[in-house]
Amino acid sequence: MSRIHKTTPAEDGFFMPSEAAPQDEIWMAWPERPDNWRNGAKPAQAAFTALAAAICEVTPVSMAVSAAQYETARRSLPEAVRVVEMSTNDAWMRDIGPTYVIDGKGRRRGIQWEFNAWGGLVDGLYFPWDRDDQVAGKICEIQRDDSYRAGFVLEGGAIHSDGDGTIYTNEECLLHPSRNPDLSRDEIEARLKACLGARKVIWLPRGLHEDETNGHIDNLIHVARPGEILLSWCDDENDPQHAISQEALAFLAGQTDAAGRALTVHKLHIPGPLYLSAAEAAGIDPSDDMSREAGRRLAASYANFLITNGRVVFPLLDPARDMEAREVLQSVFPQHEIVGVATREILLGGGNIHCVTQQVPTA
Numbered sequence: 001m002s003r004i005h006k007t008t009p010a011e012d013g014f015f016m017p018s019e020a021a022p023q024d025e026i027w028m029a030w031p032e033r034p035d036n037w038r039n040g041a042k043p044a045q046a047a048f049t050a051l052a053a054a055i056c057e058v059t060p061v062s063m064a065v066s067a068a069q070y071e072t073a074r075r076s077l078p079e080a081v082r083v084v085e086m087s088t089n090d091a092w093m094r095d096i097g098p099t100y101v102i103d104g105k106g107r108r109r110g111i112q113w114e115f116n117a118w119g120g121l122v123d124g125l126y127f128p129w130d131r132d133d134q135v136a137g138k139i140c141e142i143q144r145d146d147s148y149r150a151g152f153v154l155e156g157g158a159i160h161s162d163g164d165g166t167i168y169t170n171e172e173c174l175l176h177p178s179r180n181p182d183l184s185r186d187e188i189e190a191r192l193k194a195c196l197g198a199r200k201v202i203w204l205p206r207g208l209h210e211d212e213t214n215g216h217i218d219n220l221i222h223v224a225r226p227g228e229i230l231l232s233w234c235d236d237e238n239d240p241q242h243a244i245s246q247e248a249l250a251f252l253a254g255q256t257d258a259a260g261r262a263l264t265v266h267k268l269h270i271p272g273p274l275y276l277s278a279a280e281a282a283g284i285d286p287s288d289d290m291s292r293e294a295g296r297r298l299a300a301s302y303a304n305f306l307i308t309n310g311r312v313v314f315p316l317l318d319p320a321r322d323m324e325a326r327e328v329l330q331s332v333f334p335q336h337e338i339v340g341v342a343t344r345e346i347l348l349g350g351g352n353i354h355c356v357t358q359q360v361p362t363a
Contacts, residue, residue: 003146005109008194014101014109015197017361018163019307020225021102025360026055026308027139030065030073031091035126036290036349038283047345048091049076051313051353054341056080058309059359062142064088064135084142089117089132092351094218095155097358098136098147101197108363110147111195112136113154118213120153122178125212125290125350143360150195152188153179157216157355159192164226165199165258167192172206172215179214200258204248208232208270209241211299212291218354220248222268222303224332227261230268232301241270266332268325271318274298280348290350304352305329308359312336315343315352 005012028048031037037044052061056078064086065073074083088096095118098110115133117124140147160168173179174188183191189201207215222230231248234241245267252263274297281294302325305314312333316322322340330338346352 002140002144005146005148009101009109009111009148010194010197013103013105013197014107015103015165016099016101016161016163016167018161018223018225019359021163022362023059023308023359024362025143026059026061026306027093027097027358027360028052028061028063028356029086029088029091029093029096029135030063030069031349032066032069033090034285035287036090036284036292037345038280038348043345044349045072045076047341047343048356049078051341051343051346051356052081053078054313054339055306055308055357058311064093086135086138087131088135089126089129091349092157092355093135093358094157094355096132096135097156098140099156099159099196100145100359100361102361102363106363108145108361110136110140110143110145112140112147112149113156114150114152115155116153116178118155119176119178124178126287127289148195150191152183152191155213155216156358157213157218157351159196160217160221160223161196161198162223162226162257166226167196167198167201168204168217168221168223169201170204170207170215170217170220173213173217176214198258202255202257204251206244206247208299208301209244210297212350216355219299219301219304219351220244222305222354224266226259227257228264228266228332230266230303230328230332232303233267233269235269239273266328268302268328269321271300271302271321272298274300274317274347276348298347299350300347301352304354306353306357307333307336310336312338313353314338314340315347316340317344317347
């Protein structure tokens with residue numbers, strides 16, 4: 001049985017490692033809800049299968065699957081993928097799974113954030129979200145890892161760590177009234193430092209244009225290594241993303257990380273812009289909370305990739321931009337294998353590769 005500690009990770013000497021650190025496992029969750037995934041989620045399931053196949057070549061993958069979909073998932077997924085029956089409300093494992101911290105003594109523990117479907121009753125994307133809120137604790141039990149309950153609302157996609165004392169987030173998301181309206185920015189920052197063993201929190205202003213998570217940081221930037229950032233970029237002055245990217249670049253240029261490093265920023269041009277087609281929208285069941293109408297702009301970003309055990313798995317979204325994205329990633333990660341996976345079907349649901357994966361670092 002895994003134990004829930006009443007202290008904080010920082011008090012116990014734990015910190016959130018870099019995504020580039022060695023990993024024992026990647027967790028995912030199987031998509032099925034028809035008001036988010038078109039055509040009964042079959043196209044999305046094919047994309048999740050391809051993604052799991054690309055990951056499990058270098059890192060073991062566990063897929064959380066409902067009882068109703070268990071046989072379908074087991075039949076579809078590579079034999080190497082572990083299929084675990086688990087109830088969820090949707091498939092965004094980055095946000096519902098535990099964020100892991102480690103220490104210098106070979107120990108690993110999970111953090112259970114509170115999850116409210118990106119906004120609760122203010123502007124959450126679905127109700128109920130109770131099953132998703134239980135996932136982090138269940139995974140810690142399955143992994144036999146001790147854990148902490150953070151006691152406030154946060155999603156894994158809202159934070160990035162450089163593994164060396166710096167956490168990146170943004171004001172648009174963490175200060176949104178649908179998250180923790182009773183906490184000030186200083187109080188949230190203090191809790192992040194306590195939970196993630198960080199010495200500094202860098203707050204970018206905004207997230208990617210049209211990101212329905214209130215601007216998760218993992219759709220705007222990715223941390224390559226301490227002092228080095230990939231930023232979603234846009235050259236078109238008429239695109240709303242242009243001003244957001246310019247603002248972020250200027251902001252990062254004036255920052256130093258916890259170790260006092262100036263930040264190097266690599267521009268990673270966004271795909272498209274991409275939009276939900278009429279045919280795609282027609283296959284999605286109506287929903288009171290999620291906007292899935294034809295012509296809606298998709299929050300597409302190449303920064304939404306996964307680093308796992310010497311491999312970078314990135315989304316293939318736009319033939320006009322995919323190769324450029326691959327080249328940028330290869331230049332930033334010269335020792336890594338760069339692998340692309342077609343993930344438009346994941347994008348249609350509101351996120352991408354980083355959003356649907358959660359790593360379990362090696363202790």
